[in-house]
Amino acid sequence: MIPESFEYHAPKNLAEATRLVGQFGADGKLLAGGHSLVPLMKLRLAAPKHLIDITGIGELNYIREEGDRFEIGALTTHFQLESSGLLKSRCPLLPETAREIGDVQVRNKGTLGGSLAHSDPAADWPAAVVALDAEMHAVSASGERRIPAKDFFVDLLATALQPEEILAAIRVPALPARGGDAYAKHCHPASGFAVVGVAARVVLDERGNLAEIGVGITGVGPKAYRPAALEEALRGKSPGRKRLEEACAHAADGVEVNSDLYASAEYRGHLAAVYARRAVEKALERASENSQIS
Amino acid sequence: MKIEGTYMVSAPRQTVWEHLLNPDTLAKSLPGCEKLEPQPDGSYHAEMKVGIAAVKGTYHGRVEILDPVPHERFRMKVEGQGTGGFLKGEGTLTLLGDGSETLIGYSGEAQVGGVIAGVGQRLVQAAARQIVQQFFQAFSKRLA
Amino acid sequence: MRTKILGERIKRKEDPRLIRGGAHYVDDLKLDGMLYMTFVRSVYAHAKIKSINDAAARSVHGVVDVLRGRDLEGKLGNVPCAAGLEGLKIPDHPCLAPDEVRYVGEPIVAIVARDRYIAEDAADKVEIEYGPLPVVVNPEKALEKDSPLVHSKFADNVAFVAKLEGGDWKLVENDKSLKLIKQRFINQRLAPASMETRGVIASYSSGEDALTVWSSTQIPHLLKTQLAVMTGVDEARCRVITPEVGGAFGSKLNVYAEEGVASFASKKLGKPVKWIEGRRENMQATIHGRDQINDLEVYVKSDGVVAGLRCRIIADLGAYHQLLTPAIPTLTALMILGCYNIPNVWVETIGVFTNKMATDAYRGAGRPEATYIIERAMDLVANELNLDPAEVRQRNFPSPKDFPLTLATGVDYDTANYQKTLKKVLKASGYSRLRKEQERLRKKGKYLGIGLSTYVEICAMGPSSRMPAGGWEFGMVRVEPTAKVTVYTGTSPHGQGEETSFAQIVAEELGIPFDNVTVYHGDTSVVQHGIGTFGSRTTAVGGAAIFGAVQKLKKKMARFAAFKLKVKPGELIFDGGKLQTADGSKSIPFGEVVEAAYYARQLPPGVEPGLTEQMVFEPPNYTFPFGAHVAVVEVDGETGEVQLRNYYCVDDCGRILNPLLVDGQVHGGLAQGIGQALWEDHVYDENGQLITGTLMDYTLPKAHHFPWFETSNTETRTPVNPLGVKGVGEAGTIGSTPAIVNAVVDALKPFGVRHLDMPLKPEKIWRAMKQAAAQA
Incomplete structure (x- = not known):
């Protein structure tokens, strides 16, 4: 790895980090695991003058239960999310998504915040946080703000974070009663990225109809999104196989579908429909199991 | 790589045409354009910082407008060299509409060479699309 | 009873240092004053190349030199090509392109810095x-009249045309009862992608006019000769050292421009120069594998017996020849009949220049292509005649009694029992049960595919008369005065495990502990001669040389022992750390014989002191390992995704010296062969x-x-070498690719699919299923 030269900073706490980020602006770049940034630097496609390594900031690494929500520090690693017993029982979508990311090495080093702030169009986390209506907690030297997930992903590799802001934490709702969630992914065999990844959370009402549904899709367009038409076609309905199939045919409506060497836009669109159905089906199955228990 | 699409701007065709051929508007609309200087042969010398997020390349090269049919269409040829490679593109822009709105259609072929071509396969199409979008958004802002 | 070492599942001597990070690769070496390139x-x-402006580069603090193509003119020879084919066009291939570039990644400028x-x-x-010039990428387009020329000094892009004909082709064409099956196959381009990329350190000493080069190569001795020729340094003062090599798969069976430029730079600057290849460079500027288009015609009788095979091979050679570039596709022609005694054959091979990196030897090197053609052909025949693919193969196998067998291609197969491996793999996989399961699942709309491949390969390269630069191998065995044994091999193993298997041969023959034997390789000043490791030759040729040397050594030791014991030398047996008479009545410890040889106080008449013997083994023929593989896949009817459910193989590589090494080779080979088929x-x-x-x-x-x-073996020994071994380095790669494709195509039978080209990506399969649904 022979990158261009850069100055390396390793702030010890969030306050110091926000000060450095504010100071260097566009010349600075946060390192929060490095699985996206470091390859770019290696290829000399990215050459930040200042590399601000925040991986040592312990205060940003936690999984905290707050009533019916979880707050997760941005520097929590994929592996920590994957292996959290608390999340497995109360917010299983996150561990299930984490398990699908890259390989063991990537999961040990890569972080939730690092992945979200990079906003790779094929990363796994954006699907989950969009499906869960997560809230992103951004901090800068001058204050903090909460950004809803639907506003967080702006475009290809672009988020609503300002240059002086650091993504400090995300908040997600725990799995409610009669709820179920699932992540279904067609994995690129080389990169491990999602060719298509669909996260779904559903909540059934007492009669077994779909009271709530949140679906997040990654890999398909320039950024992760909620398929409005798909959700609309199912919300409040009884979820039969035929209705599911019809609804999921709208998984990529209104999206400029990505096309690359591995999958054309047409095939990717098809995969979006299939994987959306598989994710929702699985989530429904789990929701109905959870309904029987409660 | 094929790049094609349409963009609707809220201005009559004649205005759009004039601005599209105005180096000042163009320079201000082209994402990352730092210089666009008319050359004696009718082409422009351009210097641009093109890129997405942390990935930025500096390119210098030529922009040429060919076969203009006033208020209807022209061909555009771009050639640049820079960070680890080159980019080349050729396409046609067409203008449609008779009222206060104009539909700009674009269709062309772009080619990248060097490091971006070798490593950016997964994202290059989406990135190109985003840069084109950024251009038209900035351009229509200039018109407004 | 003799201690058994040969044939045992002994752990590799190499592994502890590799696993613990104690091994040294080129990049681990640092020399005083070393510069980087x-x-x-x-x-x-x-x-x-219209102009090069390197002023800014030269002004960077710490830059020592900037080299361009014209700086090398007359001072550094071209990248060599050893392949000799009739009428072969060999373009100039300077180490740095002086005025024209012909592929992306071609080196133009070298920078040497601190x-x-x-x-x-x-x-x-x-x-x-x-100044961009027209580009031709597709080899078929390169053959068209108005194609851009890769080399303007040639009239067209054809590098060579080679024909191979056997039998009586007229007979086939006139036999109207024969069914003709045609198919085009694309054998796509692959990247060898070894874990360690290439790397070189060249160190020239002006006082001695001596050049030492450390290189991650498969062929230190050939490289030494070539670098001497390229740089003009006297070969006697050239030395190539190959430290640990982290994989090569044929890609380092080559002499590369970078090795030449590093040597030149070191000679010019008087300092050691290191170059380590990056992964991106490795993908674009290390040789690629495969890349052929095969147009096949098979003439078959109604019972499935193939009467004739005709194939036109278009081989994409890339822009320049590397060491063996044009030779590789000729191996495809040679092995195109596989393990079937097809009496009539006609193959035309056209080597074509394109604006791409050169192709050359990649694991299997020409034989995977051949195997793919013939094994797909067998399935096409089965499909056409509605026969079971196993049955079609059976009907075309020669009998074990037919060997040695000369095929219509003129190739002499040594020994085989194809029926036995096939039978064994069908049993291991539960083939007939699988067919029933497939039937059941199809009714439920699930797509199970079962794919067969019965392959034969040409290995142990090879008889020098048929090799571009010698096919012999050198081996030397020395018993040290402490009774420890040093083995020197001219092969250059890099992961195959011969430090272990050669030690087994020597330990077993000398009747001493395995741990007392150390194998050296990869240093031209330590090992006198050598050809290298490639073409599944290391054990079959290099091991045979070691075996030969150890026989000579045993003869000599027996002379010393017999002299002391006052018996006939021929009566002595080496076992358990001593030499003893057959009846066990007299014996002498191994160490005492060694002392006698070195102290030399009383020499047997006509015997020189010391215990060093060597042999150059010249193989009389190639060997022909074979095997039978079964792949079981499930295809997702909705998405076209392929799940490889089971893989069974029975490989026959002749006598097995160490089953662990054989398994290791097969596992790695399968991964690469399956990789081609699917990804x-x-x-x-x-x-x-x-x-x-x-x-x-x-x-x-x-x-x-x-x-x-699920791997297993049969053992059919070869008479070609005294060990009876055939070679196994490429078997997995050669056998597996068609097994997988046959399995996927078999799964898609309900959709009427008869062929799909590799790699079998889900989208391709999905489209094929969709098309079938649309037609239905």
Whole structure:
């Protein structure tokens, strides 16, 4: 790895980090695991003058239960999310998504915040946080703000974070009663990225109809999104196989579908429909199991 | 790589045409354009910082407008060299509409060479699309 | 009873140092005053170099030298090609392109600097003005009359045309009862992608006029000769050292421009110069494998017996010849009949220049292509005649009694029992049960596919009369005065495990502990001669040389022992650390014989002191390992995704010296062969840009892609060498690719699919299923 030269900073706490980020602006770049940034630097496609390594900031690494929500520090690693017993029982979508990311090495080093702030169009986390209506907690030297997930992903590799802001934490709702969630992914065999990844959370009402549904899709367009038409076609309905199939045919409506060497836009669109159905089906199955228990 | 699409701007065709051929508007609309200087042969010398997020390349090269049919269409040829490679593109822009709105259609072929071509396969199409979008958004802002 | 070492599952001597990180690769070596080199490479597939501005690069602090093509003119020879084919066009291949580039990644400028960072910084500052020229990427288009020329000094892009004909082709054409089956196969381009990329350190000493080169290569001795020729340094003062090599798969069976430029730079600057290849360079500027188009015609009788096979091979050679580039596709022609005694054959091989990196030997080297053609053909025959693929193969196998067998291709197969491996693999896989399961699942809309491949390969390269630069191998065995044994081999193993298997041969023959034997290789000043490791030859040729040397040594030791024991030398047996008479009545410890040989106080008449013997083994023929594989896949009817459920193989590589090594070779080979079938594809776009330039885009198989491989063997020995071994380095790769494709195509039978080209990506399969649904 022979990158261009850069100055390396390793702030010890969030306050110091926000000060450095504010100071260097566009010349600075946060390192929060490095699985996206470091390859770019290696290829000399990215050459930040200042590399601000925040991986040592312990205060940003936690999984905290707050009533019916979880707050997760941005520097929590994929592996920590994957292996959290608390999340497995109360917010299983996150561990299930984490398990699908890259390989063991990537999961040990890569972080939730690092992945979200990079906003790779094929990363796994954006699907989950969009499906869960997560809230992103951004901090800068001058204050903090909460950004809803639907506003967080702006475009290809672009988020609503300002240059002086650091993504400090995300908040997600725990799995409610009669709820179920699932992540279904067609994995690129080389990169491990999602060719298509669909996260779904559903909540059934007492009669077994779909009271709530949140679906997040990654890999398909320039950024992760909620398929409005798909959700609309199912919300409040009884979820039969035929209705599911019809609804999921709208998984990529209104999206400029990505096309690359591995999958054309047409095939990717098809995969979006299939994987959306598989994710929702699985989530429904789990929701109905959870309904029987409660 | 094929790049094609349409963009609707809220201005009559004649205005759009004039601005599209105005180096000042163009320079201000082209994402990352730092210089666009008319050359004696009718082409422009351009210097641009093109890129997405942390990935930025500096390119210098030529922009040429060919076969203009006033208020209807022209061909555009771009050639640049820079960070680890080159980019080349050729396409046609067409203008449609008779009222206060104009539909700009674009269709062309772009080619990248060097490091971006070798490593950016997964994202290059989406990135190109985003840069084109950024251009038209900035351009229509200039018109407004 | 004799201690058994040969044939045992002994753990590799190499592994502890590799696993613990104690091994030394080229990049681990640092020499005093060492400089670092990097290359500026072409970003165009074809262009004139109009100008090079390196002023800014030269002014970077720490840059020592900037070299261009014209700096090498008359001072450094071209990249060599050893392949000799009739009428072969050999283009000039300078180590740095002086005025025209012909593929993306071709080196143009070399920067030598104090460290690697400085060199890379300076490389970014070199400005090259290109004049783009028309590009040709598709080899078929390159054959068209109006195609752009890769080399304007030649009239066309045809590098060579080779014909191979056997039997009576007229007879086939006139036999109207024969059914003709035609198919085109695309055997896509692959990247060898060894874990360790290439690397070289050249160190020239002006006082001695001596050049020492450390290189990650498969062929230290050949490299030494070639570097002597290229640099003009007296070969007697050239030395090549091959430290640990982290994989090669044929890609380091070569002499590369970078090795030449590093040697030149060191000679010019008087300091050691190191170059380590980056992964991106490795993807674009290390040789590629495969890349053929095969148009096949099979003439078959109604019972499934094939009467004739005709094939036109278009081989994409890339822009220049590397060491063996044109020779590789000729191996495809040679082995195109596989393990079937097809009496009539006609093959035309056309080697074509394109604006791409050169192709050359990659694991299997020409034989995977041949096996793919013939094994797909067998399935096409089965499909056409509605016969079971196993049955069609049976009907075309020669009998074990027919060997040695000369095929219509003129190749002499040594020994085989194809029926036995097939029978064994059918049993292991539960083949007939699988067919029933397939039937059941199809009714439920699930698509199970069962694929067979019964292959034969040509190995143990080879008889010198048929090799470009000698096919013999050198071996030497020395018993040290402490009774420890040193073995020297001219092969250059790099992962195959011969430090273990050669020690087994010697320990067993001398009747001493395995741990007392150490194997050396890969240093031209330590090992006198050598050819190298490739073509599944190391044990079958190199091991045979060791075996020969140890026989000579035993004879000599027996003379010393017999002299002392006052018996006939021929009566002595080496076992348990001593030499003893057959009846066990007299014996002498191994160590005492060694002392006698070295102290030399009383020499047997006519015997010289010391215990060093050597042999150069010249193989009388190739060997022909074979095997039978069964792949079981499930295809997702909705998405076209392929799940490899089971893999069974029975490989016959002759006598097995160490089953653990054989398994290791087969596992790795299977991964690469399956990789080609399902994922790997090195893609250039129509402008000649290599768009699979990283391992994020080029799919190398990973462990989690595979089920456990069910491997087993039969042992049919060869008379070609005294060990009876045939070679196994490439078997897995050669056998598995068609098994997988046959399995997927078999799964898609309900959709009327008869062929799909590799790699079998889900989208391709989905489209095939969709098309079938649309037609129904």
